[in-house]
Amino acid sequence: MSKRLPAVAGEWIDRNQPIEFTFEGQHYSGFAGDTISSALHAAGVHAMGRSFKHHRLRGILSMANHDINSMMQVGERLNLRADVTPIERGMNAIAINTRGGLRADRLAIMDKLSAFLPVGFYYKAFHTPKSFFPKWERTIRNASGLGEIKFDTPRIKTPKRYDFCDVLVIGAGPSGLAAAIAAADAGADVVVVDENARPGGSLTFQRGADAHVDNARWELISAVRSRRNIRLILATEAAGYYGDHWVPLVDKEKISKMRARSVIAATGAFEQPAVFRNNDLPGIMLASAAQRLIYRYGVKPFERVVVLAANTEGYRAVLDFHTQGVKVAALVDLRAQAESSEFAEKVRQAGVKLLQGYCIYEALVNRAKDHVEAVVVCPISASGNAQPGAALTIFCDGVAMSVGFTPALNLLYQAGMKARYDQRIEQFVPGELVAGVFAAGRANGIYSLQSKIRDGERAGLEAARYLGLGTPIGPVVVPAETSSPTHPYPIIDHPKGKNFVDFDEDIQVKDFVNAAQEGFDNIELMKRYTTVGMGPSQGKHSNMNAIRILAKITGKSIQEVGTTTARPFFHPAPLSHLAGRSFNPERVTPMHDRHVTLNAKLMQAGVWLRPEYYHVSGKSKDQAVSDEVRAIRQSLGLIDVGTLGKLEVYGVDAAEFLERIYTGRFANLKAGMTRYAVMCDESGVMIDDGVVARLADQQFYFTTTTTGSATVYRELTRLNTMWRLNVGIVNVTGHFAAVNLAGPHSRSALQGLADFDVSEAGFPYLGVREGHVSGIPARLMRVGFVGELGYEIHVPAEYGAALWDVLMDAGRPFGIRPFGVEAQRLLRLEKGHVIVGQDTDGLTTPFEAASSFAVKMDKPFFIGQRSLKIIQAKPLRQSLVAFVLDNSYSGATPKECHLVIDRGDMVGRVTSVAFSEALGQVIGLAYVTPELANIGAKIQIRIDGGAMVEATIVKPPFYDAEGARQKSAAIATTKAAA
Amino acid sequence: MKLLRCPINGPRPVSEFFYWGEMRAMPDPNVADDAQWADYVFNRNGAPGIKKEWWHHMPSGVWFVVERDTERDDVKRTYLYGQESA
Secondary structure, three states: OEEEEOOOOOOOOEEEEEEEEEEEEEEEEEEOOOHHHHHHHHHOOOOOOOOOOOOOEEEEOOOOOOOOEEEEEEEEEEEEEOOOOOOOOOOOEEOOOOOOOOHHHHHHHHHHHHHHHOOOHHOOOOOEEEEEEEHHHHHHHHHHHOOOOOOOOOOOOEEEEEEEEEEEEOOOOOOOHHHHHHHHHHOEEEEEEEOOOOOOOOHHOOOOHHHHHHHHHHHHHHHHOOOOEEEOOOOOOOOOOOOOEEEEOOOOOOOEEEEEEEEEEEEEOOOOEOOOEEOOOOOOOEEHHHHHHHHHHOOOOEEEEEEEEEEEEHHHHHHHHOOOOEEEEEEOOOOOOOOOOOHHHHHOOOOOOOOEOOOEEEEEEOOOOOOEEEEEEEEOOOOEEHHHHHHHEEEEOOEEEOEEEOOOOOOHHHHHOOEEEEOOOEEEEOOOOOOEEEEOHHOOOOOOOHHHHHHHHHHHHHHHOOOOOOOOOHHHHOOOOOOOOOOOOOOOOOOOOOEEOOOOOOEEEEHHHHHHHHHHOOOOHHHEEEEEEOOOOOOOOOOHHHHHHHHHHHHHOOHHHOOOOOOOOOOOOOOHHHHHHOOOOOOOOOOOHHHHHHOEEEEEEEEEEEEEEOOOOOOHHHHHHHHHHHHHHHOOOOEEOOOOOEEEEEEHHHHHHHHHOOOOOOOOOOOOOEEEEEEEOOOOEEEEEEEEEEEEOOOOEEEEEEOOOOHHHHHHHHHHHOOOOOOOOEEOOOOOOEEEEEOOHHHHHHHHEEEOOOOOOOOOEEEEEEEOOOOOOEEEEOOOOOOOEEEEEEEHHHHHHHHHHHHHHHHHHHOEEEHHHHHHHHHHHOOOOOOOOOOOOOOOOOOOOOHHHHHOOOOOOOOHHHHHHHHHHHOEEEEEEEEEOOOOOOEEEEEEOOEEEOEEEEEEEEEEEEOOOOOEEEEEEEEEHHHOOOOOOOOEOOHHHHEEEEEEEEOOOOOOOOOOOHHHHHHHHHHHOO | OOOEEEEEEEEHHHHHEEEEEEEEOOOOOOOOOOOHHHHHHHHHOOOOOOOEEEEEOOOOOEEEEEEEEOOOOOOEEEEEOOOOOO
């Protein structure tokens, strides 16, 4: 049986476009423009879901994006709100939160058990005995939760957009449209955003069978559409308010970040339900929901309705129903005072039975237990108590509730507004607003149509004035409401309960009484204890009634009770919207393609991708790394070190600058030479290290760690902002490519390429030279990091790949091997060199990290010096020592971070460890307490599984103790030959 | 997202900026005793109020001073170091 009405003027559906879809396995047909709820209601389906806790059958409540009990799963899309989700061809919708389908839900038993599940039940039960808790937890977790997450959901990449305007008007109702027109006419660039598919707000459904309403809508919309400086953005939610008028606009496919210069909240009001026994039965809905069904979707909401009213809107709704052929069985008016507007007379003329000063005491369910069948009404006393002794039963197939509104102040709260309660209209209204934010219309407590338009114009002009547009205006007077649109207490007690306040969480009136009795009588505490307003609708239909109940229980005023915090987002947004495209930039060096061609296994180093090692087919990672290490020790290797931070400091005060930022001495460094450098923070903790090269008297080129370059550079610029030294500081990390050519044959390989003297005398250990390598302009530094004769070669980035090719060619006769970070780590470990960040942590001083040699305490000043003076005077906390395992040890190798144990106490940890082929044993670095740090002493390392491994402390370096190999090619070559 | 006015680049989204911390004058290391020095290095004043802070506009590398009411997160003014009186 179709409940579709004859075409209604202004309806949102296209009757020429039928759409087939499926709900709970049954086929249905609707029209383009229908939502799931409107199409189902048109097909006579009223039970659309189960409630969260008690699994009661529920249907339409608001048709305004807070129908939490008719949420659907469609494929991997879950918790779609049927009241606002458009139907799609072939859509297969299933009600969430059922076990075995909507009708046969096995958890429906929960409704019968509800008497045993009072508020706070979960907090009190299930804790004893303790051993049962895991089982209870599993059971509860299985029974709770809403939609089903499909783990095969495809990755959805959504765009993010940025948008800008002068005035953002939120809400395209009469006040919002009027505000937009006024601001635009003052010269502002205006955007109007509305979550509905069409503009007009309440004018699209709260018509009161009055053609003037529809005319006003057309006039406003035509005026908006004719202005070039107004953009109307529909089907889009203003999801939150962030600092300086930054509003995320959420539509079906993306989030746009709107930066406005001023914001007008014409966000309207949420109609609020009345609370009476069984007020959740399918067929009982807000009057505005029924009006939306009629005017937006051309659906007849009921055949025979009882209207429960406490305001003029209820009388207008009666006229809407009457004109559309719905029999109004009774108009039950909660108020003692008769309605004074002209609509009272129209209702009387329509022949509707009026029960003034009556309430609905309870609703009765039909035999099938899936729909309202009748209501029991009775007089209500002046103090608000129902008088069930004089009750009458009225049969009906629906109830329309029109008892009041609460303004949608969410975004204004987020903008720092404090609301005040206005007793004349029984609602919160905006208090003082932050600069540039304005409110208009129902959100501002203005309800009658002409006043709403006037209020919108006022807000539009004020926003324009705030931006310095338009002409100065005097105070605009908007007449106050003559009667309250909202009832102060539309809540009826019933001894048997089931009078629901919160439909999300199935919270009844008695739950609040219990919570208050147990001491949770503050609104924030009560919210958390009862969970009112914590469901998916976030209290849009429940918070206000909860506040009214709490005020009554505690004897406080509503102002004193106050409201809870309204946080973004206004409606839930899909996580894929929030994630966007997830932008994680990676940096690669100019030689990256060469590494890929050579089968490099890449790893992350900060933002960089670096070769960990080069894969050789048929060989394991360990074998490949060993081969790389052997190549450097015996002949020649090449590693890309372009990820190192590279900075240049030049100017009269360049040496002084380095003296201040590094612990070492650089004023006496000769041009053409390099020196190892350690950087500390103000507390004396080692934060970075590198090599400083003096290219000329007033020009230094220095490296930082790979991950440190950006932060070191930034801090150096800050320091010199204060110091005002005459230096220029340039971060040239990306400007230079760099490699380390290392191994006994490195000089031989370089010999024919360099256009300068590379002999031991001409280019000694720790020297720096500028020249050309195979015609490429280059800076070369003789370094010893890996413990062999080696040259760090820095060239402009665009020559990086060419340099790599030249060196690989020149090294071919020597069996050159490219090597990665893994081999380099082992090579430097054999030399006992510290890696800042691996062998140090956020508390390590240079004294502890065997780096005292790089600290010159007798300098006048360096960052960290004063703290190191204090630390130096105290006993050392820990010492970094080199250790070896016995040659014969064949068990599991200790790992980094394994603990050093002494007589049951933790006394240190391993920071680096590896098997050294050159030494034929496991070597490593570890922190130990100073009293254990003696050469030859034994330490115990606890490895995975708890076994203890004995290690011996030795004097570093492990390999080539005199450093002969890196210092002199002659010796190196001889040894390699041997 | 808030806007912050860089003295060189004008108002920009706050995500373009790096917050360093409150500006605190370093005591003379040759004069301060150990306790005064440790207080400077380790202790921070968390009490809300109007504070001077170091901020850095990352895309352009500008360091500047922000006077901010940390209780209301309200920026009073921004200026380049040394131009407080300007």
